[in-house]
Amino acid sequence: MSEQLAQVSTSTRPRGLWDDAWDELKGRPIFWISSVLILLFILMAAFPTLFTRVDPHVADLSRSMEEPSAEHWFGLDRQGRDVFARTIHGARASIIVGLAATLVTTLIGGLLGILAAYLGGWADTLISRLGEILLGLPFVLGAIIILTTFAGAQSGAGPALVITLVVGTLTLLSWPLVARIARSAAYSVKHADYVQAARALGAGPFRIMFRHLLPNVMAPVIVYGSLMVATFISAEATLSFLGVGLRPPVVSWGVAISEAGDYIRQAFFLTAFPTAFLCVTVLAFVMLGDAIRDALDPKLR
Amino acid sequence: MGRYLLRRLLQAVPVLFGTTFLIYVVVWQLPGDPFAGRCGDRACPDAFVNAMNEQFRLDEPLLVQYGHYIANMLQGDLGLTYNMVPVTDLIAQAAPITLRLALVALAFEIVIGVVAGVLSGLRRNSFFDNLVFVSTLLALSIPTFVLGRFLQWLLGVQWGIITPSVSGEATWGELIVPGIVIATTTTAILARLARTTIAENLRADYVRTAIAKGMPPHRVIGVHLLRNSMIPIITLIGLDLGTLMVGAVVTEGIFNINGLGGLVYDHVMRLDSTVVVPVATLFVLIYILANLVVDLIYGLLDPRIRYE
Amino acid sequence: MTLQNRDSGDSSVPLLEVEDLQVEFHTRAGVLKAVDGVSFSVDHRETLAVLGESGSGKSVTAQTIMGILDMPPAVIAGGAVRYRGTDLLGLSPPERRAIRGQKISMIFQDALSALNPVFSVGWQIAEMFRVHRGMSRREAKKRAIELMERVHIPAAAKRVDDFPHQFSGGMRQRIMIAMAIALDPEVLIADEPTTALDVTVQAQIMELLAELQEESGMGLILITHDLGVVADIADRTAVMYAGRVMEQAGVFDAYAAPAHPYTKGLLESIPRLDQKGGDLFSIPGTPPDLLHRPSGCAFRPRCRFRTDECLTEDPPLHDIGGGRGSACHHYQEVLDDAER
Numbered sequence: 001m002s003e004q005l006a007q008v009s010t011s012t013r014p015r016g017l018w019d020d021a022w023d024e025l026k027g028r029p030i031f032w033i034s035s036v037l038i039l040l041f042i043l044m045a046a047f048p049t050l051f052t053r054v055d056p057h058v059a060d061l062s063r064s065m066e067e068p069s070a071e072h073w074f075g076l077d078r079q080g081r082d083v084f085a086r087t088i089h090g091a092r093a094s095i096i097v098g099l100a101a102t103l104v105t106t107l108i109g110g111l112l113g114i115l116a117a118y119l120g121g122w123a124d125t126l127i128s129r130l131g132e133i134l135l136g137l138p139f140v141l142g143a144i145i146i147l148t149t150f151a152g153a154q155s156g157a158g159p160a161l162v163i164t165l166v167v168g169t170l171t172l173l174s175w176p177l178v179a180r181i182a183r184s185a186a187y188s189v190k191h192a193d194y195v196q197a198a199r200a201l202g203a204g205p206f207r208i209m210f211r212h213l214l215p216n217v218m219a220p221v222i223v224y225g226s227l228m229v230a231t232f233i234s235a236e237a238t239l240s241f242l243g244v245g246l247r248p249p250v251v252s253w254g255v256a257i258s259e260a261g262d263y264i265r266q267a268f269f270l271t272a273f274p275t276a277f278l279c280v281t282v283l284a285f286v287m288l289g290d291a292i293r294d295a296l297d298p299k300l301r
Numbered sequence: 302m303g304r305y306l307l308r309r310l311l312q313a314v315p316v317l318f319g320t321t322f323l324i325y326v327v328v329w330q331l332p333g334d335p336f337a338g339r340c341g342d343r344a345c346p347d348a349f350v351n352a353m354n355e356q357f358r359l360d361e362p363l364l365v366q367y368g369h370y371i372a373n374m375l376q377g378d379l380g381l382t383y384n385m386v387p388v389t390d391l392i393a394q395a396a397p398i399t400l401r402l403a404l405v406a407l408a409f410e411i412v413i414g415v416v417a418g419v420l421s422g423l424r425r426n427s428f429f430d431n432l433v434f435v436s437t438l439l440a441l442s443i444p445t446f447v448l449g450r451f452l453q454w455l456l457g458v459q460w461g462i463i464t465p466s467v468s469g470e471a472t473w474g475e476l477i478v479p480g481i482v483i484a485t486t487t488t489a490i491l492a493r494l495a496r497t498t499i500a501e502n503l504r505a506d507y508v509r510t511a512i513a514k515g516m517p518p519h520r521v522i523g524v525h526l527l528r529n530s531m532i533p534i535i536t537l538i539g540l541d542l543g544t545l546m547v548g549a550v551v552t553e554g555i556f557n558i559n560g561l562g563g564l565v566y567d568h569v570m571r572l573d574s575t576v577v578v579p580v581a582t583l584f585v586l587i588y589i590l591a592n593l594v595v596d597l598i599y600g601l602l603d604p605r606i607r608y609e
Numbered sequence: 610m611t612l613q614n615r616d617s618g619d620s621s622v623p624l625l626e627v628e629d630l631q632v633e634f635h636t637r638a639g640v641l642k643a644v645d646g647v648s649f650s651v652d653h654r655e656t657l658a659v660l661g662e663s664g665s666g667k668s669v670t671a672q673t674i675m676g677i678l679d680m681p682p683a684v685i686a687g688g689a690v691r692y693r694g695t696d697l698l699g700l701s702p703p704e705r706r707a708i709r710g711q712k713i714s715m716i717f718q719d720a721l722s723a724l725n726p727v728f729s730v731g732w733q734i735a736e737m738f739r740v741h742r743g744m745s746r747r748e749a750k751k752r753a754i755e756l757m758e759r760v761h762i763p764a765a766a767k768r769v770d771d772f773p774h775q776f777s778g779g780m781r782q783r784i785m786i787a788m789a790i791a792l793d794p795e796v797l798i799a800d801e802p803t804t805a806l807d808v809t810v811q812a813q814i815m816e817l818l819a820e821l822q823e824e825s826g827m828g829l830i831l832i833t834h835d836l837g838v839v840a841d842i843a844d845r846t847a848v849m850y851a852g853r854v855m856e857q858a859g860v861f862d863a864y865a866a867p868a869h870p871y872t873k874g875l876l877e878s879i880p881r882l883d884q885k886g887g888d889l890f891s892i893p894g895t896p897p898d899l900l901h902r903p904s905g906c907a908f909r910p911r912c913r914f915r916t917d918e919c920l921t922e923d924p925p926l927h928d929i930g931g932g933r934g935s936a937c938h939h940y941q942e943v944l945d946d947a948e949r
Contacts, residue, residue, distance in 0.1 A: 129315060129316075129319070130319075132316045132319075133315075133316055133319035133320045133323060134320075134323075136316050136317070136319070136320035136585045136588055136589065137320055137323065137324065137581070137585065138550075138581070138584045138585075138588070140550050140551060141550055141565060141577075141580075141581055141584060142324075142581075144550070144565070144569050144577075145324060145327055145328060145569075145577055145581065146327055148569055149327050149328060230441070230442070234444040237444055237446075237447075238444055238445065238446050238551060241446050241551075242446075242551065242554070242566075242569075244569070257446075257447070257450070261450060264450070264454050264458070265454075265458055268454070271450070271454075275447050275451075278444065278447065279442050279443050279444075279447065280442075282441075282442040282443075282444065283438065283439070283442035286438060286441050286442050287438065290438070505722065506717060506719060506722035506723045507722065507723060507724060507725040507726070509677055509717075509723070510717065510723045510724065510725070510785075510788075511725070512677050512709070513675055513677050513709060513710060513714065513715045514709075514710040514714075514736065514737060514740075514788065515706050515707070515708075515709040515710030515711055515740075515741060516706075516710075516736070516740060517703075517706060517740075520740065525725055528725075528727055528728070529725065529726070529727055532727075602727070603726075603727060604726070604727060604729075604772040604774070605726060605772070605774050
């Protein structure tokens, strides 16, 4: 798999590749649909008040679990809080976790992968073995173990710390996959003539790594990274649902689904709205990832 | 072949030790006081603390502890839960159920994933192909816990077709819906892989050769095309056996299945970590074995792979 | 086996005849005429070299004869491919299949990718006997070994269970040939059979093809871009350019006195030992974009004989006597053009 990715990236000139990819993307409705949706969700995450004036934390216990109405489009939850406001405000946690975890994972994984390929020898062995050990750990189980250990020790942690913890956990368990892809892509050009020539002309290790290996690593890592956002958003929701990720008072779709779960018989709408938002967000990122992969990996065009 | 097998096994050893060590450190070492918040809401019973201390030498240096832990594990002794139930017993009860669930899931994955993927790869851009594409898109977008909760509600609560929570027996029939839930993501990935592989191989030169040899279509596709395409497909299926057993944590939790995943889920929720390390170790073992088996199958299917 | 009735066949009907073949590719950018009115024929014991650069339509022609063209995007817009007088293009798929591989077979440029990587070479040769002749596994394997010996693969009995990647390039092409001649076809099409091989191996493969043709009396169509490779064993040549036949002639005639500027250019661009030290000639310009074919003669932009007539009049294949044809308005001038 990674070998094929590497082949694709070596056979195309970087410049031409990106131009072609953009041309290809432009013509795909799926790219535009997903981009618009994602922009909408990012807007929601950045400026939730554009979409709702209602404070998601204001509770009116006397109106607990009121059905959707003109006043409260998505109804009220058990504490009598506005579900629409909570769903809008819930975007922030998902988007932050998804984007931040992807960014950090790609950077760390990409860097370690290039280092492993460039240095070879013991550094390669160390990075590869460490990656194998982490990959041996089942993803969800590993996250549960790490999060219960750390969060258990500090139950009073603030939202920022908890989000950092979740991002850190997802990154820790995922960077080896990116490193593996980056390593094989970098490795495939390490001995290419133009890299050897650059070395012969006295290019230093940083120049070799960033000017010559990095461009070759970009395409496969971006393809993988774009699909990773969806995975991370889904994982965050899962962990929050299990009660080991984000937790109240943080407003998040996973938390909302978890809270509403016990009342699914009486008030289906409590589960339905955050679930729908979660699924559409993940769908948008999966579609974007698909479109980017098709554009950058022209094997089947 | 024998030497290759041995080498691969030896390569797996550091991964096994590394991963279990990591889990061990995270669970027992990092929290400082290993018993703080370990036994649910109450403080840990003294009997439990003493038993654990004696067995795992929790007051000794980390490596000694880990050594004891491994030694105990090799003797089949995995310690006690804080209710003083031997973890070994719990795992022995739970493992067959998880295996059964994984087999149900795997069967679903293979039948649906391979058939849908192969057919849509053969008929690219047809209505069926688009249908499969949209289905995989949806399958990949719905988190497992959402699908589990939804089917439980729809089929169990609204329609009453299934019992919302699986009985202690966990019969094959009861495991069908949970099995499908676990397998949904991997099925979508498998279908996509099968589609891509088939579509790619359909354009391969050797397929053209088979046609030029005057082979009938069923032979061109059924023998030449499929035999080649099966290599990546079977590889993925092999890896998924591990993924499916491990992926059961959430689903077993939702459907109240008393398998390994449910065991972990319950004990994590009750903040009892004694079960977590051994079960995680077992999962790692399954993962490594699945990888090994896949490597071997790969070698059997593809004559270009040499075992040296 | 079929040798007797071969020569006793109706001698007035050519063994294989392509007539006014038109193949188009319907792409997003427009309709591309890959083959535009190609005609030629080949008989028993005859070797026709179809010569041309990549994109000249020679491979598409071969694939159309075999019926292995990818349709879509290709569309056969007209013409006929007659085998013993029967138009293959009008046959049903099963009828077509009965001819493919048994009566007309083909070998390809890259034997490594043309052979199935996961089956042993013996299995792939034996498949011909098992599927078309209903032979048992064991008997088919025995026949496969015999065929491997016939194409001079050393230690055939030992290597019959080996896989394609375990053979050298030349040996792999021999296996392709063994597979193609397994059922004694009457026509063998070789599409650039030696392009991927070393020069010494090229000659050996050509020798083998000539030898097999001698033995069986099959008609041979050699598709190539390299005149030098086929000169020794070809009888006649059809030179293709931009989907059309530019010149048809006996190989010797074409060599001695080309009647089309394109053929002339091709010949002049072959390095010659007797002209050591001189500048190597190459045809100026590039092959035309088939989506935007120039008006008049397609070769005009690269031609040094061009006149205003060439701009407007698309030259037909003129019969210039001696069984030769040239699609050039100025063929006489080209013929008369002094040796370089």
